[in-house]
Amino acid sequence: METFTEVLKYTLPSVVVFLTVYFLLKQYFEMEKIKLYQENQNRARKDSIPVLLNAYERMAMFLERIRPTQLIMRLPYHPDSSPDQYVRTLMLAIQQEYDHNMTMQVYVSDKLWEIIVFAKNTCLTALNESAGSQSSNFSATQIIQSQECEVAEETIRKALEAIRKEIKLYL
Numbered sequence: 001m002e003t004f005t006e007v008l009k010y011t012l013p014s015v016v017v018f019l020t021v022y023f024l025l026k027q028y029f030e031m032e033k034i035k036l037y038q039e040n041q042n043r044a045r046k047d048s049i050p051v052l053l054n055a056y057e058r059m060a061m062f063l064e065r066i067r068p069t070q071l072i073m074r075l076p077y078h079p080d081s082s083p084d085q086y087v088r089t090l091m092l093a094i095q096q097e098y099d100h101n102m103t104m105q106v107y108v109s110d111k112l113w114e115i116i117v118f119a120k121n122t123c124l125t126a127l128n129e130s131a132g133s134q135s136s137n138f139s140a141t142q143i144i145q146s147q148e149c150e151v152a153e154e155t156i157r158k159a160l161e162a163i164r165k166e167i168k169l170y171l
Contacts, residue, residue, distance in 0.1 A: 049141045049170060055107035056167050059116055063156045063163075064094045066123050068149040087131035087143075091124055119152075119159040119163050126152035 064070060071090050080088075098120050105113045126148035143149060 005125045023151075052107055053167070055104045056163050058101055058104050059108060059112075060160055060163050062097055062104075063116065063119060063159050065097050066120060067151055067156055068123065068127065069144050072144060081171060083131055087127050090127050091141075094120060094123055108163075109166060112162055115159045119155045122155040123152045 065074075068090075072092055075089055075093055081089075108116075126146070127143065129148045130143045130146035
């Protein structure tokens with residue numbers, strides 16, 4: 001019994017010291033791991049913000065370029081072409097803009113991308129419907145002044161507003 005007490009006298013403090021050191025080191029390494037993770041997150045966020053802002057800028061530019069008023073200014077109507085050809089040219093310009101910027105969907109939220117695609121489709125529909133309702137004395141101004149194009153302009157305005165709101169989430 002006396003030897004047991006003697007062994008216990010030396011081993012018990014050793015076990016207590018070992019367990020104390022073990023738990024302190026475990027806690028220390030967990031805190032270091034969390035700190036390292038946060039530093040990596042902050043570094044990644046700092047590096048990705050310029051890329052995200054560039055994507056939002058491109059989406060805003062895309063929406064501005066597909067506005068019916070902007071399209072007509074960039075692609076003026078030539079009297080030697082038919083109204084249908086002109087509208088197809090405008091619609092093709094919208095589709096080309098979309099194709100050029102569609103990779104930006106990786107950087108924006110799914111909801112925002114849906115809004116942008118909806119704005120694009122609204123513009124295509126507006127051009128198609130306004131051209132179908134034109135008379136024989138066609139002019140590009142009639143397209144801009146049509147009810148359908150006013151709806152498209154409003155949809156684009158709301159999409160730009162959605163872009164601004166999403167940017168504010170990151171800044």
